[in-house]
Amino acid sequence: MAKDFTVPPVVFPSGGNPTTGGANIAQRRVPTAPFQPPRPSNSSIPFMSFDMGSAAATAPSGSIYGVPVGGGSSANFDDEEPLLDELGIHPDQIWKKIRSILNPFRVNHFVHKDSDLSGPILLYMSFGLSQLLAGKIQFGVILGWIVVSSIFVYVVFNMLAGRSGNLDLHTCTSVVGYCMLPIVILSALSLFLPHSGIVRFSIAAVFVLWATRSSTGLIVSLVDGGDEHRGLITYACFLIYTLFSLLVIF
Template identity: 75%
Template sequence: MMKEFAVPPVVFPSGGNPGSSSGVQQRRVPTAPFQPPRSAASGIPFMSFDIGSAVTSTSSASIYGGPIVGGVGAPGGASFEDEEPLLDELGIHPDQIWKKTRAILNPLRVNAAVHEDSDLSGPILLYMCLCLFQLLSGKIQFGVILGWIVVSSIFLYVVFNMLAGRNGNLKLHTCTSVVGYCMLPVVIFSAVSLFLPQAGAVRFAIASVFVFWATRVCTGLMSALADGGDEHRGLIAYACFLIYTLFSLLVIF
């Protein structure tokens, strides 16, 4: 004989049978996060999207302060191709330096129109070259050369304005630029002196040629760039001669 077991009835917390449809509260199915429950009364579809990608794109656009152009975010909506080169932002123009340097190479034909826009990047480059050649000859004169260039520029500026009087319109920036670019013959002499004997008349003869070269170019530029320079051309030439003789003696000794 089979023995019957008494099975206790199953009682749900809601107090009813899950199969019944009246008066029974069914369990709610969990929905995905950030999604409202679908209801037939609303009738508005809701599109799911990835929160992480949206936040990343929004934050990157807000950090760069503009739209993303060409795949790279740039400030103000401009790309990196529209930016100026680094040398131009620093005020260094290699083409301009080369034109001014090439104008110094011909002492018989001085082109003053090229030197109307004065700059200090070319004179600093020539100053470094002169210091380098002096270093190769065993002379460490960085501070001495820099100090003499500053003093020479101020000296020529004061002398010219005193000679011109009220008509003197020479600026110190222009004077420093002209004195620095006219240092090119002295730089060449410093490079040539590395292969010359330390003593002898040949060294002084070659030095005199480069000194007259630098004096003529500097005098022509000063007379052309400033008003009233033609009237005192001889005195300006004498001041320039003293300046470049001083630098040539620094190279010789």
Template identity: 75%
Template sequence: MTREFAVPPVVFPSGGNPATGNLQQRRVPTAPFQPPRPSSSSIPFMSFDIGPATSTSTLYGGPIGTGGGPSGSANFDDEEPLLDELGIHPEQIWKKTKSILNPFRVNPAVHKDSDLSGPIILYLSLCLFQLLAGKIQFGVILGWIVVSSMFLYVVFNMLAGRNGKLNLHACTSVVGYCMLPVVILSAAMLFLPQASVVRFVIAGVFVLWATRASTALMVALAEGEEEHRGLVAYACFLIYTLFSLLVIF
């Protein structure tokens, strides 16, 4: 026994598409959010609108893109050289080094402005000559220079008392520049035979050279410490004797 169900007939429109009333209405696309453009800003705002490409003159003609023009190059001309910004003055270093070459006529006026650029160059030169001699002593030489500077600073200020006007930076600069005779000695030791009396005689001459130059500079920079010249000379002699022994052996 069959049972019949009343099913309403399905009616399709004549165009073959469902009725427009059953479709969901599509949302109209809206423009993306854009922040307000300040009227006083000189920086060009990059829009995301799809439109004609921005011209090169409009994009790079503002204050940001003036690097290629004559006004941008004028800014670089006004800047100081890189060595001057780093505090390295080659002419001043050469004058100070040249004043050490004559131990009898040391010019203390050149060394009033202490620096560490010249001592670092002499330190690297001494390490290079020691390396050519087969001795790797970078840390030893640097440590001795630091200890020597502190030793000379303490000795001199103990002698001068409250009137001491020499700071640690000036002591380090003087010790470093007066290393020039030791650097020349290390270069000469490369051509002299080992375990010879000539090496000791030449080393003694260079030690006296460095001692006299450093003593003259220390006394002159302290302004009026002539009475302590002998003790300062003894301290400088000990310092450069150690460096010369390091070079000889």
């Protein structure tokens, strides 16, 4: 037997929209803005927020999105290290090492334990500039000879010392470079010396012996077992600085 159900009629208004009054308004969802990420609760800076009004309201006066503008940001650079220190260049240490070479009879090897290449590069550039004033463009020759000379001293010493040799290439390059100071001074003095004669050769020999004594004393003091082979190390250093003096004489 069929049952009859009472169904209330559905009435649509003339505009085609459902009625906005009564219980229907409670069933509608409030539309939300698209692409609205959640905001962190502990931050006052809106991240990727489209609400520009709230961002301007939360930022204090004299700031943009919570970042201070003007002289307040300069306080962050007070704790920064100097640029030269960040690059590993210490002018005070370079000056101490150069000053220790000025006395060939009493070289302070303690300041050369921390080897660097900033001072040698400065001396190489000074040597090249003084040669340039003499009409000789020899920057490439100087750089190439320095590399070969450092490797030469490194190989000679470690072959002599054997397994007990502890001279590394970085320290060897630093010592050879800093001991170029007498040759740099010779190159500067050669601008005022006669171009030929016994005087030029005699002064060059003095500066070569100066550089040889300084480099030999540093190498023997910085490594173990250098006293046993001091004569051969002196001979190798003498050949190196004699070669550089020839650039100045001729």
